[in-house]
Amino acid sequence: MFVKxxxxxxxxxxxxxxxxxxxxxxxxxxxxxxxxxxxAKSHKFDSVEKASAWVEKTMNQK
Known part of the structure; x- marks a missing residue:
C-alpha cells in the first residue's frame, strides 16, 4: 500500500x-x-505531539 x-x-x-x-x-x-x-523523511514539526499526529494520519490513509 502506498501512502502520500x-x-x-x-x-x-x-x-x-x-x-x-x-x-x-x-x-x-x-x-x-x-x-x-x-x-524518506518528513518536513519539520514544532513538537513531538504534532509529528506523532501527522504519522498517525499519514500512515492510516486508505
Whole structure:
C-alpha cells in the first residue's frame, strides 16, 4: 500500500520496518526506514505531539 507523504513522494508502507521521530537542530522530523536504510523523511514539526499526529494520519490513509 502506498501512502502520500507530500506532493512528490509516495511511500510503500508495506516495506517500512521502522518510523523514528527525531529531534534535529532546526526542529523535529519523522524518518522512515527499510531495514537499516533511511528511505524518506518528513518536513519539520514544532513538537513531538504534532509529528506523532501527522504519522498517525499519514500512515492510516486508505
Amino acid at each position: 507523504l507530500n506532493d512528490r513522494v509516495y511511500l510503500n508502507a508495506d516495506r517500512i520496518t521502522r518510523i523514528k521521530i527525531d529531534e534535529v537542530q532546526d526542529g523535529i522530523r519523522v524518518r522512515f526506514y527499510e531495514g537499516q536504510n533511511q528511505v
